[in-house]
Amino acid sequence: MKTKTNSTLPRVFYIPIDRRRFFRSMAIASAGFTLRGYLAEALTISPTVTQGPYYPLANNIPLDKDNDLVQVNDSLTIAAGVVSYVTGRVLDGSGNPIRGALVELWHADREGDYLYSTSATRNPACDPNFAGFGQFLTGASGEFKFRTIKAGLYNGRTRHFHWGVTIPGQLSRITTQTGWNEVALDLNGNKWATQNSNDNVFSTVSDAAQRASMLPDFTAVPGTTTGEEQANWDYVVGQTPVEPTYPNNGxxxxxxxxxxxxxxxxxxxxxxxxxxxxxxxxxxxxxxxxxxxxxxxxxxxxxxxxxxxxxxxxxxxxxxxxxxxxxxxxxxxxxxxxVPGANTGTPGSGAAGGGPAGAGGPPPGRG
Ligand SMILES: [Fe+2]
Known part of the structure; x- marks a missing residue:
């Protein structure tokens, strides 16, 4: 599978920090958030919205599906765009962290192109250095983290990430989306026609607290010289995990x-x-x-x-x-x-299902 060698790749961007330093720094950054779920305040359940049409299919799920979407395998060239880190936790409605939750993230590249549409082959318009999709399995703390880029804009939607989570014992993936709490500007700095207020996903979430929970603040990574951003966002699921009991809790x-x-x-x-x-x-x-x-x-x-x-x-x-x-x-x-019958993490297979096409993704013809 690693058919490319580093010497054959254009070195457009050299990774400013190595993965080891990235993960260490994220562990420190997330430490300040660890008390959040234990506060007495009522938690806002993350609204379930359409999965959209661009979740990978069973026959095209990428082999590189780790939690670093900025880098494909161990290429030295990273994806174009604003490097963005998202950390958070998967919590139940009472604020308890959920262990063994499969968290999935997929979104458009800087230009607004997805990794896959309905084809088994990679979308040639998508940035070849962008992984486009990633997964993370939570441990006991429920924490997850991803490194990716700021999602690109495409016609009909404002800027957004797609998220999926499958928690132990549940048979299907639930999905939500997050955006940016800011005015969306295109690559030329012009105001984008679709903003959070008129986006056909965010604007249709009627509960103000739920809608706000979908629009986390991204802030500059301290000390960054390359414009990297970070956000903390918890996926609060409205389901109760049922731990598989054999052989060892999943x-x-x-x-x-x-x-x-x-x-x-x-x-x-x-x-x-x-x-x-x-x-x-x-x-x-x-x-x-x-x-x-x-x-x-x-x-x-x-x-x-x-x-x-x-x-x-x-x-x-x-x-x-x-x-x-x-x-x-x-x-x-x-x-x-x-367990048998559960969403196995293989996309497009049976119970995992697909949301209605359209609302979550680009119009037909746009990758
Ligand atoms: Fe989308």
């Missing part, structure tokens, strides 16, 4: 065994878990990070075969071997499982 922390990789190349890491027929398995981890770092990793079912999937539904009971290229923090991986 996930297992498993050590990876080093094995030879394909063609005598770099080693792979073999992860073995007890599998149950019909359960769907995904691997999370991070090359350098500890806490708060469970982002999705693609894998192979064989030691030397192509890294070609990011989810597998077991067809029988027994030990399941999964092989990943990425070395995880201290060699440990988090293998999540979803």
């Amino acid at each position: 996930g297992l922390v498993v050590a990876g065994a080093v094995v030879a990789g394909a063609n005598g190349g770099t080693p792979r890491f073999k992860i073995t878990v007890p599998a149950y027929k019909g359960y769907s398995y995904e691997v999370y981890g991070n090359p350098t990070l500890g806490r708060l770092s469970w982002s999705a990793l693609p894998f192979s079912l064989t030691q030397t075969g192509a890294i070609d999937r990011n989810i597998f539904t077991a067809t029988s009971d027994g030990a399941l071997d999964l092989f990943v290229d990425q070395k995880a923090f201290k060699g440990f991986y988090y293998v999540s499982f979803r």
Whole structure:
């Protein structure tokens, strides 16, 4: 899957901070927000709005679906646009953090083009250095984080992110959108025709507190010299998680065994878990990070075969071997499982469903 090498890529932007520093800095930045959900104030449930037509389909979900949308695999060239960080927590209606929630983010690139529409192939108009879609699996704190760019504008909508979350025990993804609490300006600095006040998603949320909760403030990252922005936003779901009870609350922390990789190349890491027929398995981890770092990793079912999937539904009971290229923090991986019938994280499959097309995305013909 890593067919591109760094030397073949144009070096338009060199990443100003490496991932390690990014995640460390975000952990510090988010620390100030950790008490928010415990305050006595009533929480505002994040309104469920259309998923829109641009959630990836089962046959085109990108293998690079980690929580860094600014960088495709380990390319040195990052996406064009204002680098933006979003941190927050998945909370239930009482403010309790939800563990094991699959948080998904997808949005248009700087020019307003999505990664996919209805095609299995990547939209050629979309910035090749923009991942376009990412996932994060929450730990006990419910926290998530993403690095991405400021979403671009397209006709009919103001600037927005699409969010999905699937919480343990629930069979489907719920979706919402967030925007920017500001006047939307196009790339030439002109006022965009569609603002929050007349956008066909934000303006139709009638509850003022709910609407306000969809429009977090983005502020400059302290010390940034490149205009990076950040926001903190909690996804407050109106559902109650039901933890799968077997084998271990929806996930297992498993050590990876080093094995030879394909063609005598770099080693792979073999992860073995007890599998149950019909359960769907995904691997999370991070090359350098500890806490708060469970982002999705693609894998192979064989030691030397192509890294070609990011989810597998077991067809029988027994030990399941999964092989990943990425070395995880201290060699440990988090293998999540979803019970039969749940939204497995594979887009477009059955229960996950799709929202009505149109309201959430560009008009036909616009990627
Ligand atoms: Fe959209």
